[in-house]
Amino acid sequence: MTPLIIGSFEDFEKHSGQELGASDFFKITQPQINLFADATYDHQWIHTDPERAKSEGAFGNTIAHGYLTLSIVPHLWEQIVRVENLKMMINYGIENLRFAQAVTVESEVRLVAKLKNVANLRGTVKAEVEVKLEIKDQKKPAFTGVLIFLYHFL
Template sequence: MKPVIIRSFEDFEKYNGQEIGTSEYFTITQNQINLFADATHDHQWIHTDPERAKVEGAFGNTIAHGYLTLSIVPHLWEQIVQVTNLKMMINYGIENLRFAQAVTVDSEVRLHAKLRNVANLRGTVKAEVEVKLEIKDQRKPAFAGVLIFLYHFED
């Protein structure tokens, strides 16, 4: 799937209230989990100790940190939408985020996005995007919520 190209508020407005798309699947590896644990100083065994997680854990294996799954959103979002003609983009907020299901190591996930609302605030475009991180072959998503971005276009 080719990403949607957005160059202006008017381009965003065409997708207001609509599904925008879904990213490719992305595999969460133990190496990524370990690197995230190092970066955040969160070395809880359910993330970093595969042997203990298999024996004592509730999921039969290690799981990704919830915030690790959230942190891959920019990578997956760029597969859905490429915003060009930008001065700057700001992550403005997250509303109603719920981690619904653990992501076990080596799971494949993908981002699904719908543009809930877009507004032009005196030249700054505020985009509210409903997202869910789907886990391949699972009914429940890893998380769902609304991401809010501010886009400052060149023109």
């Protein structure tokens, strides 16, 4: 997929209220889950112990940490939109984040994004992007929310 190129507030404004696109599917693997557990000191067995997760867990396998699924957003976002001509970008916040469904190991996920709102705040562009992380072959998404980015263009 070719990302949408944004180089100014006016470029963003053209897409206000519109779906921006979807990323490619991305596979969640056990080594990724283990590395995330090491990085965050969250070694709960439902994430890191495949045998116990299969025998005692509610999902039949290990699941990705919710925050792991959230942490891949930058990688998936750049497949949807490439913002150029920047001096600086700030991840400003997340509103209404809801983890709706567990992501089992070896599942494939993709980000779908819609530009909810864009505003020019004295030269800084505030973009509010509705996102959902879809799980391949599942009805419910892993999460939904509104990401808020601040962009300062050259």
